[in-house]
Amino acid sequence: MHYVRGGHIIRLVTPSPPLTPAVFNILFALATGEKHGYEIMKQVRRDTRGAVKMGTGTLYGSIKRMLADGLIAEAGDRPDPTLDDERRRYYRTTDRGNNMLAAELQRYGDVVSIARRRRLMPKLVPPHAT
Amino acid sequence: MSGPAPEHDRALKRYARLVALYPAAHRDKFGPQMQRTFEDFYRHATEGERRVGIGFWLAVLWDEGRGIVRDRAAEPQGDGSFYALVLMWASAVLIVPLIPAVRDWRNLVLPTAVLAVLFLAIPGTASILRRFVTVAVALGVVEGMTAVAQLMRQPNDLLAPVLVVTCLAFSIKIIAGVNARIVGIKDSVWGREELTYGVLAGLAGVVGLAFNVVDTSDGNPAFPVFFLGVVPFVCAFAGFRVGRRMQSVRSGIYAALGSLMIGATIWFLALPLEFEGALLTVYRGHTAPTLLPLYWGQPLAVTLFWATAIGAVGAFFGVESTKKDETAPQSASQP
Numbered sequence: 001m002h003y004v005r006g007g008h009i010i011r012l013v014t015p016s017p018p019l020t021p022a023v024f025n026i027l028f029a030l031a032t033g034e035k036h037g038y039e040i041m042k043q044v045r046r047d048t049r050g051a052v053k054m055g056t057g058t059l060y061g062s063i064k065r066m067l068a069d070g071l072i073a074e075a076g077d078r079p080d081p082t083l084d085d086e087r088r089r090y091y092r093t094t095d096r097g098n099n100m101l102a103a104e105l106q107r108y109g110d111v112v113s114i115a116r117r118r119r120l121m122p123k124l125v126p127p128h129a130t
Numbered sequence: 131m132s133g134p135a136p137e138h139d140r141a142l143k144r145y146a147r148l149v150a151l152y153p154a155a156h157r158d159k160f161g162p163q164m165q166r167t168f169e170d171f172y173r174h175a176t177e178g179e180r181r182v183g184i185g186f187w188l189a190v191l192w193d194e195g196r197g198i199v200r201d202r203a204a205e206p207q208g209d210g211s212f213y214a215l216v217l218m219w220a221s222a223v224l225i226v227p228l229i230p231a232v233r234d235w236r237n238l239v240l241p242t243a244v245l246a247v248l249f250l251a252i253p254g255t256a257s258i259l260r261r262f263v264t265v266a267v268a269l270g271v272v273e274g275m276t277a278v279a280q281l282m283r284q285p286n287d288l289l290a291p292v293l294v295v296t297c298l299a300f301s302i303k304i305i306a307g308v309n310a311r312i313v314g315i316k317d318s319v320w321g322r323e324e325l326t327y328g329v330l331a332g333l334a335g336v337v338g339l340a341f342n343v344v345d346t347s348d349g350n351p352a353f354p355v356f357f358l359g360v361v362p363f364v365c366a367f368a369g370f371r372v373g374r375r376m377q378s379v380r381s382g383i384y385a386a387l388g389s390l391m392i393g394a395t396i397w398f399l400a401l402p403l404e405f406e407g408a409l410l411t412v413y414r415g416h417t418a419p420t421l422l423p424l425y426w427g428q429p430l431a432v433t434l435f436w437a438t439a440i441g442a443v444g445a446f447f448g449v450e451s452t453k454k455d456e457t458a459p460q461s462a463s464q465p
Contacts (some may be wrong), residue, residue, distance in 0.1 A: 034409075036167070038171060043168070049239065053189075055189065056164050057196060057198070060156075061201065064159075064201075087162040089163050100312040
C-alpha cells in the first residue's frame with residue numbers, strides 16, 4: 001500500500017494494528033489457496049508445527065470477524081460439488097486480506113532484521129535436524 | 131450394527147447442542163459448517179482404534195465456551211433470552227438442592243413463589259394463560275391450606291410436603307423447558323399424557339394407601355406393591371408415550387417425573403383423609419426433622435428414583451419403537 005506526501009511516494013508499511021495470532025494463522029493458511037474449515041485447522045497445525053491447535057469455536061469466531069472486516073471471502077465454486085458435503089464452505093483471501101498479511105509479514109521481517117543486527121537472534125535449529 | 135457408529139452419532143449430537151448455544155445469527159450462518167468441521171475433526175481423532183477421552187471434550191468445551199461467550203457479548207441487542215436462560219438455570223440449580231435442607235418448612239413459600247415465576251417464563255409451546263392457570267392452582271392450594279391452618283390456630287405441617295411437591299414439579303418443568311430450548315425441540319408445560327398418567331398414578335397411590343389403612347401391620351404388601359410396582363409403571367408408560375411422541379428419551383423421563391409429581395400431590399392430599407378422616411390434622415405436632423424421613427426418605431425418594439429409572443427405560447423403548455415404525459414400511463417396500 002502506498003500514498004503520496006510532499007510529492008514523494010511513500011510505502012505504508014504498517015497500515016493497521018498487528019493481527020491477532022488466530023487471524024494471522026488463518027490468513028497464512030489461506031495464502032496457498034482456498035480451503036474449508038477443517039483444511040484450515042490442519043494447515044495451521046502444520047504451519048506452526050503443532051504449536052497451535054485451533055478449535056472449531058476459535059476458527060469460526062475468527063472467520064466471522066474476518067468476513068466482516070473483508071479479509072476473507074467465501075469462495076464461489078467448490079472443487080467438486082458432487083463429491084463434497086454441501087455443508088462445507090470454502091474460503092479465500094481478499095485483496096485487503098493479502099495486503100494485511102503482507103504488512104504483517106513485513107512487520108515480522110523488520111523485527112527479525114533488527115534482531116539480527118543487534119545479534120539477538122538465537123541459533124536456529126533446522127526442523128529436520130531434530 | 132458396527133461398534134463406533136453410535137459413539138460417533140452421540141459425539142455429533144453433543145457438539146450440536148454446544149452449537150445451539152451460539153446466537154441465532156451465528157448458528158444459522160456457521161452452524162452446519164461447524165458441525166461438518168467437527169465431524170472431520172472427530173473422525174480424524176478417532177481414526178483406526180483410537181478413542182477420545184475426557185481431555186478431548188474438555189478442550190472442545192473450553193474452545194466453544196469461549197466462542198459462545200464472546201459471540202453473545204458481541205451481540206448488538208444483547209440477546210436477552212440467552213441471559214434469561216442462564217439465569218433460570220442458575221436459579222433452578224441453586225434452589226432445588228436447598229429444598230430438603232430448609233429447616234423451617236414454611237420457608238418453602240418463597241422458593242415456591244420464585245420457581246412459579248421462573249415457570250411462567252420458561253420457553254415452550256404452552257400459552258401464558260395455561261401457565262398462569264397452573265401457577266394459580268398450585269399457589270392457590272398452598273395459600274388455601276395456609277389460611278385453613280391459621281383459622282385452626284394449630285401448627286400444621288401438611289404444608290411441607292405440598293410445598294416440596296410444588297417446588298419439585300416447577301423445577302422439573304423449568305429444567306425440561308430450558309432443555310427443550312437448548313436442544314431445539316418443542317415442549318409443553320403439562321402435556322395430556324403427564325396429566326392423565328399423573329392422575330392415574332395418584333389414584334393408584336391412594337388405593338395403595340387405603341390398603342395400608344385397613345391393615346397397618348408391617349407385613350402388609352399392598353403399600354410396596356403399589357408404590358414400587360403400579361405407580362412407577364404408570365409413570366413409565368407416560369415416559370414411553372412422550373418419548374415416542376417427542377423422539378427424546380430425556381423428554382420421556384421428564385414426563386414420567388411430571389406424572390409422578392402430579393400423582394404425589396394427590397397422595398399427599400389424600401393421606402390425612404385416609405388416616406384421620408379429615409384434612410389438615412394428621413401431621414399436627416410433627417417437627418421438620420421427623421418430616422424429612424417421612425416424606426423425603428421413605429416413600430417419595432425411593433418411588434422418585436425408581437420411577438426415574440423405569441421412566442427412562444419406558445422413554446427409551448418409546449423412542450426405539452418409533453424408529454422401528456419408520457423403518458418397517460421402507461423395508462416392506464423393498465423387493
